[in-house]
Amino acid sequence: MSDMITAELVDLDLSATTKEAAARALAERMVALGRVTDLDGFLADVAAREAQMPTGLDGGIGIPHCRSAHVTEPTLAFGRSAAGIDFGAADGPADLIFLIAAPAGADDAHLTILSSLARQLMNAEFTGALRSVAGTGTAAALIRGDITPADAEAERASADSAAAPADGEAASADTGPASAQAPSDSVATPVAASAGAATDTTSPSGERGERPFRIVAVTSCPTGIAHTYMAAESLENAGREAGVELVVETQGSAGFTRLDPAVIADADGVIFAHDVPVRDKDRFAGKPTVDVGVKAGINRPAELIAEVRGKAARGEATAAAPASGATPVERAGETGEGxxxxxxxxxxxxxxxxxxxxxxxxxxxxxxxxxxxxxxxxxxxxxxxxxxxxxxxxxxxxxxxxxxxxxxxxxxxxxxxxxxxxxxxxxxxxxxxxxxxxxxxxxxxxxxxxxxxxxxxxxxxxxxxxxxxxxxxxxxxxxxxxxxxxxxxxxxxxxxxxxxxxxxAMTDWLNGLTGTNAVLLGALLGLMMCFDLGGPVNKVAYTFATAGIAVASPSDSAMKIMAAVMAAGMVPPLAMALATTVRGKLFTQTERENGKAAWVLGLSFISEGAIPFAAADPLRVIPSAMVGGAITGSLSMAFDATLRAPHGGIFVVPLIGNPLLYLIAIAAGVCVTTALVIVLKGLRKPAPGATAPEPADGTLPAEGSKQPVAA
Structure with a gap:
């Protein structure tokens, strides 16, 4: 751990009785080494972090930490208390106290090193060695990673054997603090016990064979220095005990690397152990999910694993992510994308x-x-x-x-x-x-x-x-x-x-569009608006139009293009609404209900209102919509309709140039699309053994049944 901790930053006989006094005693060592420039200011930052959430952990550990402008370089101080100090952990006071001081602009490399300490604290051998170590230099070397817990134990044993039995120091060294007597297994034991129970959980599908249960997890805490990585380590250890594949995404101060989308897709369950919002949460939608605070991930990881397996067995899953879920920025640059x-x-x-x-x-x-x-x-x-x-x-x-x-x-x-x-x-x-x-x-x-x-x-x-x-x-x-x-x-x-x-040049070209050229451009934009109903092609046409009016004084040509684009975009949902009204028997009960909503969506210029119809019957609906949209776009351009507003549908008609002709253009496209959809749907040949038309309530005959069609 480099020079983040030295022997001068270790106190093996910490006499403080409160967490505030402990933080002050360790911080004074940092001040003495020039690592902290303002003791009271730094302690105020530590207290502010402590107020967000107690930093005590089960297993006798306290880990106060903060970012502070009063810290000159990333520093770690360690204190060992014989009496124990209350840091808010559920299982009692802490005898191992780590004070982590990170500069306000700490670089990612040092934050990553700090996170490694958090992971080590989940290692029972590491904490056990700290409880028994006799020298400050050895303790610092152990925390830095210069020596292993086995090395520290061997050094202690060597020192004990060299000491005279009569002076009683050997017995004292072996005894250690009261809180360390049942010491080092305090973290690992409950994990192993409950993990064993989790191992007995029946596979949700019952058909996995040799394939292990797979879990993805996200951990995060307010500062992203300690608890984030401790929860990750604890979950990974419990996962190994339970025989499951568990991969963790740590959303810490050093940034985070997104889990591979393929790993998420293959996961059978999700665990969120966090105290700040999970970033890009929609990536995990549609899977059995356990959502808890970060300390639960540290203290009871096996229970969380058992819980998510139980949810998977019962088929409990979160709702799928909405189509508009994360913004394009949040989804940009995922692994595997071209x-x-x-x-x-x-x-x-x-x-x-x-x-x-x-x-x-x-x-x-x-x-x-x-x-x-x-x-x-x-x-x-x-x-x-x-x-x-x-x-x-x-x-x-x-x-x-x-x-x-x-x-x-x-x-x-x-x-x-x-x-x-x-x-x-x-x-x-x-x-x-x-x-x-x-x-x-x-x-x-x-x-x-x-x-x-x-x-x-x-x-x-x-x-x-x-x-x-x-x-x-x-x-x-x-x-x-x-x-x-x-x-x-x-x-x-x-x-x-x-x-x-x-x-x-592009502006001059648009300003020069007249007659046939303008009509053809309107038809092209209409086709694009109706091709994928809110998809990429639709967005290209819409962006082209809005770019033209995105100036204080747009040209008439730009406003004509905006009018044509909005008019064409209103056609598909309005046409589907009209078609379900005049020939409802060609549509299912669900489609007829969607048709009622499509009236409002179409009038509001929300092309997505036609998506349910296009998804159910794309070969008839999409071509019909494109024909109607092309007609509307070309007529709007021919009528010289203009629009300064980029949205609003029927509600901004008073702001449209030549509004009456504009409405006629929309009506023409709607009527053409409606007629085409009705004709194409009416030409469908019934499949062999066709059943009677769908009842008015939308219910269908049982599979395999045949009902005679009334003459």
């Missing part, structure tokens, strides 16, 4: 964070125009001119607030693309690159490039081997500084002008 998949997730992560700004800003700007008229963009700042009783002032206020929201679009897009690639270190260069993109008029395309460059730069920096002395300041100083400088240089000097030219 570069194309990762790239799509990175881009969509930026889009997913940008869309709320588009929605808020776009609707505010649209309301500003609706209240104040189309010259509201010429109004002076409301800071200089605002009259409470004038509608124009309120329109100007809404318009200007919306404009401020729009100013964040490209920086947010770039920042969260970089975030999806490199986590939090990517945010600063991503936002900087996105802001530069606006400065040089590179727009949406520049934001995409800036985000990808920022994420790539940060990922490259993170792969460089950094001296230990610099690791603590890497995330907050070095990475933001270097990555922002590189991204800024590339955007301003190297690629900014070409991207700005490409952005201008």
């Amino acid at each position: 570069y194309g998949t990762k790239l799509r997730k990175w881009l969509m992560s930026g889009v997913s964070y940008m869309v709320p700004f588009v929605a808020a800003g776009g609707l505010l700007i649209a309301l500003g125009f609706a209240i104040g008229g189309y010259k509201i963009n010429k109004a002076p700042s409301v800071m200089d001119h605002f009259i409470w009783t004038q509608a124009d002032s309120w329109g100007a206020l809404l318009f200007q607030i919306g404009g401020v929201a729009f100013a964040f679009l490209v920086p947010v897009l770039a920042g969260y693309i970089a975030y999806g690639m490199a986590d939090r270190p990517g945010l600063v260069p991503g936002f900087v690159g996105g802001s530069i993109s606006l400065t040089i008029n590179a727009g949406f395309l520049g934001g995409l490039a800036a985000g990808l460059i920022a994420g790539g730069v940060v990922m490259s920096i993170q792969k460089v081997r950094i001296p230990a002395a610099l690791r603590g300041i890497m995330p907050v100083v070095v990475i933001p500084l270097i990555s922002s400088a590189i991204v800024g240089f590339l955007m301003f000097v190297v690629i900014g002008k070409p991207i700005a030219s490409a952005q201008k």
Whole structure:
């Protein structure tokens, strides 16, 4: 454990009687060595951590710890108490006390070393040796890992044999503190006993053969230094005792490495032992799960294993993760994914964070125009001119607030693309690159490039081997500084002008779309919106549209594209709702119920309302929806309908240019899709031995039964 602990940081005769006094006595040793700069400030941080959750562990262990700005380097002090000190453990006072001091910016390597101590504390031989060791230097070497528990015991025995029996010291050394008498098995014994019971648990399926029961676990605690890793070690030991395969993901201060999705998929059960929220929890959905505090993972791991096996045997599982579960950022970069998949997730992560700004800003700007008229963009700042009783002032206020929201679009897009690639270190260069993109008029395309460059730069920096002395300041100083400088240089000097030219060319092309070209673009966007109903292709079309209006003064062409996209996206759910209304007998009872909800979803521009129908009959529903969407998109473009708001469906019709023709375009697409679905479903040939039509209540005849169809 390097120089984190030395003989000067060990007190084998700790006389303190309270946890506060024990922490002070050990902290004073740290101060004497220059490891802690402010004793009272450090002790206040220790007390604050202790207030979150007691740090006493079963087996006579106290492990107070904290991060503190008053710590100069990661340090560990050890004290052994003969009387025992109450640290809040259920089984009584602690005689082994470890005080862990981590700097506020402790580097990952040292945090990993600290976590190794937590794992050693689950080793009965290790704790037993600490209870009997005679010298401070030996205790420090044992904790550092320089010697093994067997070496420490041999050294103690050698010292005992060299001592004169008459002086009584040998007997004293062997006796040790009262709390250590039944000592070293205090942790391992209950685990082994209950693990044996768990071993007798019948396999849930009864058909596993030689395949062991498999468990995945997640451990975490508020500071992520000690309890996180102790719980992991305890669960792994109990898993070996129980004969199960148990793999733990430790979500500690040193970060965490996600379990392989294949390992999670193969698991028969899940254990969460945590005191802070489990990150990416949806990965484990749909499996038998035991959810407890981190100390339960330390103190009764075998019980948790037995409990999760029992749940698996009874078929108790958590609900499956919703389709919209984790954000694209949280799912980015999983093991086994190809570069194309990762790239799509990175881009969509930026889009997913940008869309709320588009929605808020776009609707505010649209309301500003609706209240104040189309010259509201010429109004002076409301800071200089605002009259409470004038509608124009309120329109100007809404318009200007919306404009401020729009100013964040490209920086947010770039920042969260970089975030999806490199986590939090990517945010600063991503936002900087996105802001530069606006400065040089590179727009949406520049934001995409800036985000990808920022994420790539940060990922490259993170792969460089950094001296230990610099690791603590890497995330907050070095990475933001270097990555922002590189991204800024590339955007301003190297690629900014070409991207700005490409952005201008695309804008000019869109502004020049008229007649047949505009109608064809509307048809293409309509096809894309209805192809996968909220999936990647749908999102590409929607992102293309929102990017066009994501400026303070979008062109007419951009607003026409937005109108066509929203209109086409409303067609599938509305058409399914209409079809279930006019020809309900072609649909099951469940589909007819879904049809009622599809009215509201379609009117709200939620294309996903048609997914239940497409999933049940994709070869008839999806082509029909695409035809209707193409017709609606092309008609919307032909009618010159415009839309400034990126969402809202029927509720923003008052904000649409040429609203009557816009509604006609939607109605035309809905009618065409409805007619096609009804015709295609009506052409279905009944299977041999067809049964009677489904009863009105949606129930079906028993399997294998045949009922005559009434003449």
